[in-house]
Amino acid sequence: MNSRIRNLKAYPMDRLVRAKEEIKRKGLKLFDFGTGDPKEPTDERIRKALVEAVPRVSQYPTVKGRKELREAIAKWLKGRFGVSLNPETEIIPTAGSKEAIFHFPLVFIDTDSEKRKVIFGTPAYPVYERGTLFAGGEPVSVELKYEDRFLLRLDRLPKSLLEETAIVWINYPHNPTGAVAPLSYLEEVYGICRENGIILCSDECYTEIYFETPPHSILEVGKEGAVAFHSLSKRSGMTGYRSGFVAGDEKVVSEYLKYRSSFGVASQEFVQKAAEVAWSDEKHVEERRRIFKEKKEIFEEFFKEIGLEHLPVEATFYFWVKLPSGISSEAYALHLLKYGIVISPGEFFGKGGEGFFRIALVPTVEECKEAVKVWKKAHEEFMEKAG
Ligand SMILES: Cc1ncc(COP(=O)(O)O)c(C=O)c1O
Known part of the structure; x- marks a missing residue:
């Protein structure tokens, strides 16, 4: 087995699947707030576009992707962030953003160089670390703090560390x-x-799930040495389609494109055609935001009622909730499981996650209303036992 990964724990979400x-098996009703994979149906026009695009003979897609898709993405980036990117040289469609994030350091880490560190904040989406390890880079996780609003503060890191760093990952709006x-x-x-001289990678897969002010993209600041990773998974409810894109610095994008054929990760043409429809429409995204807002309000009220503090939810469909001191989030999560409620203990997301848990607003609005009633009872029981 690859020695670089021998010590890694199972991918956290795999543990949730087992729970x-x-x-x-016990026949309990499941309220699954664990994995961030909402259940709202994909817009009908997108589904139809996919079905109609399935050809009689399906051949290898190109790694560069369909011109029409790259153009649709460029148009979306212009409309949403006011940035102009060349669809020929600055955009690559990807099979979701996870594979693109994972594969990125394989191309941009020189294992023989001193400059092979990869910085990311933690708690975090686990793929920044895993991609780095598989690529032979040195992961440097920096603990994010509640009092800093979980912003990764590069300005506080030693210059010597920055000089040895090849890649920095940021992810705002932030999971978890x-x-x-x-x-x-x-x-x-x-x-x-x-x-x-660091490549700045900005994982922006949640920029479209917001409630008041639209979040920014790094591409609004500049594209020299910077790349943004986007996805249709959260924006358009297309997790199962596997479709996203990488966009930014022409040199970085072209190097990445050159090596991506080795991984064989081009998206299927019929998925690309559905993606063209998705990036060209905002109505279905507005409707998704409306639904998440409804769920968010249920939980804002609920956490207030039971007295649990959380970061204000301005974007994403996650709540990052603080438990009273001395209570382990793993113990709390295990207790809720007995009632069929699945949450993710903060530790799942690495250092800095202790004492918090994450919920993903995945169940339907009706299920959320039902869940808070069950949860209230479970919470009171837990607190009574905890004294
Ligand atoms: C922060 C972050 N980045 C990337 C992804 C990957 O999304 P996808 O591969 O579906 O585009 C996720 C999925 O949960 C995520 O939370």
């Missing part, structure tokens, strides 16, 4: 905390990366 199987980055923060991080 859910156990609940089902829902934190959002102001433009001034993105400008600062961009500046530090430029000064230190």
Whole structure:
């Protein structure tokens, strides 16, 4: 077995899958707030576009992807963030953003170089670390703090560390905390990366799930040495389609494109055609935001009622909830499981996650209303036992 990964724990969500199987076996009703995979149906026009695009003979797709899709993405980036990207040279469609994030360091880490560190904040989506390890890079996780609104503060890191760093990952709106980055923060991080010859990777798969102010993209600050990773998974409810894109610095994008054929990860043409429809429409995204807002309000009220503090949810469909001190989030999660409620203990997302749990607003609005009633009872029982 590859020695770099021998010590890694199972992918956290795999552990949740096992817990859910156990609940089902016991015949309990499952309220699954674990994995961030909402159940609202994909817009009918997108589904239709996919079905109609399935050809009689399906041949290998190109790694560069369909011109029409790259053009639709460029148009979306212009409309949403006011940035102009060349669809020929600055955009690559990907099979979701996970594979693109995972594969990125394989191309941009030189294992023989001193400059092979990869910085990311934690708690975090686990793929920044895993991709780095598989690529032979050195992961450097920096603990994110509630008092910093979970912003990764590169300005506080030693210059010597930045000089040895090849890639920085940022992810705002942030999974698991829902934190959002102001433009001034993105400008600062961009500046530090430029000064230190670091590729700045901005995972932006939640920019479209917001409730008041649309979040920013790093591409609004600049594209020199920067790349943004986007996805239709959350924006358009297309997790199962596997469709996203990478966009930014022409040199980085072209190097990445050159090597991606080795991984064989081009999206199917029929998925690309459905993606063209998805990026060209905002109505279905507005409707999704409306539904998540409804669920968010149910939980804002609920957590207030039971007295649990959380970061204000301005974007994403996550709540990052703080437990009273001395209570382990794993113990709390295990207790809720007995009632069929699945949440993710903060530890799943790495250092800095202790004492928190994450919920993903995945069940339907009706299920959310039902879940809070069950949860209230379970919570009171837990607190009574905890004294
Ligand atoms: C922060 C973050 N980035 C990337 C992804 C991957 O999304 P996908 O591969 O579906 O585009 C996820 C999925 O949950 C995520 O939370």
